[in-house]
Amino acid sequence: MADEENHPPSSTLDLEVNLPGLFRPEFSVDNRQEAEKIAYSSDFSLISCSEEVVYGDEDKDAPITKIRDARPHQDSPLTEDDAASFFHKKGFCLFPQNTKVKRWNEDYLKGMVFGSDITKVYSPELESIIRNYLLPEYHVISVDCPPAVLRRGPSSRNNFYGTGVHQDYGLSLEDYKNNLKAYDFSGQAAKEVQKKFDSDQVCGVMVINFWRPIGGYTKANPLRSKPLAVCDPAFVDNGDTVHTALDATSVGGLKGKQTDQMALKYSPQQQWYYYPNMTDDEVLVFKQFEVWKDDSMDKREALPVRGVFHTAFVDPNTPEGSPPRQSTECRVQVFIGKRKEEDAAEEKWTPPAPLWPKDGSEWEC
Structure with a gap:
């Protein structure tokens, strides 16, 4: 392990907080595929086991977690290439990106039928970042950007x-x-994923989250309320993950269905980061999921942790009266092929035109 990872640079904006929702380290888990998941109710409380297995806000023995300011870890001033290098190393990065999006569509059906700034503007912007910066060394088979964002x-x-x-x-x-x-x-969505994954061209699939503030935040007036903390997956053991499920109807899903997620047991080896004072021209990029064909598919408990655990949290330095956070996230599914030859890796992908109306007006949807 690199010396920087053992002794990361410190910052005056490093924090020590009680992160919400961590399971106690003594909690016993069964991470096999066939094992029963820990269920949550619609109010996010545990229903299939005692809540004592999770640290509560008032628990005196709740661990204090250090959350490092990630900005000193990336070169300054922030550039696309430096951000991409950090993404390869940590699974997350802060990426400079001045988007042309005017309307952040939340309606998936409307976006699918009529199109929107997300499909016509944001999708090509993100595909360019993925192909040219995050995964330039791979043949990217397809980039599936949703027609709406989660605001x-x-x-x-x-x-x-x-x-x-x-x-x-x-x-x-x-x-x-x-x-x-x-x-x-x-x-059809799961069937389509399996079909694409089984293609001879595809070697793996990744879901990349593009999380950004959209509240008119600037350097003079940055985001201060409820930032996002992310955990370096290289410091998370499979045995510390907890297979969980949430009632899908509580989050806009189908009746009788459960989501398939993970929680985390506390471990002092885990390394948490955040980016203080984000602006609208910055996007926090992180891996939410990653699996490859050469992984040991028959043993879930043996798979490496590649997705980034994360949570919103209360920054103790937030000024009193700060407005509530306004943010969006866009989860992009990427099917990845073989590595390119060295010369091909330098080729830049150009998004199709036009990305937005030529007269500068907004799309109708």
């Missing part, structure tokens, strides 16, 4: 924050497909 904050469809350490898609391809089934009214 959080006042006036959004999700006026709550993901406060509780979690990872959204699990470890195995079966985990990922089960999660898709919990939301898919057509019943």
Whole structure:
């Protein structure tokens, strides 16, 4: 392990907080594929085991977790190439990106039928980042960007924050497909994923989250309320993950279905980071899921942890009266092929034109 990872640079903005939702280290887990998942109810409380297995806000023995300011770990000033290098190393990065999106569509059906700024503007922007910076050394077979984003904050469809350490898609391809089934009214999404994954061209699949503030945040007036903390997956053991499920109807899914997610047991070896004072021109990029054909598919408990655990948290330095966070996240599914030859890796992908109306006006949807 690199010396920097054992002794990461410190910052005056490093924090020590009680992260919500961590399981106690003595909790026994069974991470086999066939094992029963720990169920949560619609209010995110545990229903299949005692809540004493999770640290509560008032527990005097709750561990204090150090959350490092990640900015000193990336070169300054922030550049695309440096951000991509950090993404390869940590599974997350802060990426500079001045988007042309004007309207952050939340309606998936409307976006599919009529299109929106997300499909016509944001999707090509993100595909360019993925192909040219995050995965330039691979043949990227397909980039599947959703027609809408998940917004959080006042006036959004999700006026709550993901406060509780979690990872959204699990470890195995079966985990990922089960999660898709919990939301898919057509019943085709999981089948399509398996079909693409089985293609001779495909070597692996990854889900990349593009998380950004959208509240008019600037360097003079940055995001201060409820930032996102992310955990370096290189410091998370499979045995510290907890296979969990959430009632899908509580989060807009199908009746009788459960999501397929993970929680985390506390371990002092885990390394947490955050990016303080984010602006609208910065996007936090992190892996939510990653699996390859040469993984040991028959043993979920042997799979490496590649998805980034994360949570919103209360920054103790947040000024009193700071407005609630306004943010979006866009989860992009990427099917990855073989590595390119060295000369091909330098070729840049150019998005199709036009990305937005030529007269500068907004799309109707």
